[in-house]
Amino acid sequence: MSMSKKDFIALADVIREFNRSGRRPFSEGELSALADWCQATNPRFNRPRWFGYIRGICGPGGGERKAVVKARECPMVRLSTT
DSSP: OOOOHHHHHHHHHHHHHHHTTTSOOOOHHHHHHHHHHHHHHOTTOOHHHHHHHHTTSBOTTSOBOTTTOOGGGGGGOOOOOO
């Protein structure tokens, strides 16, 4: 069974909350591994949008966050490859 957009948003919400909790935040490698798994469960998974939402750059649907960035900038989130 593939995951839906709602599932990806729920997972990102948990990660965002965890990262704000004061504990060691998820590393880029850990997030990348989770994103790989999400992509494997649903080929329509939008990796840049998901990372953008976790980082607070865009909203859960990829749209603009209030006074943070323009919506068109969110899908262009650059991910480190290291």
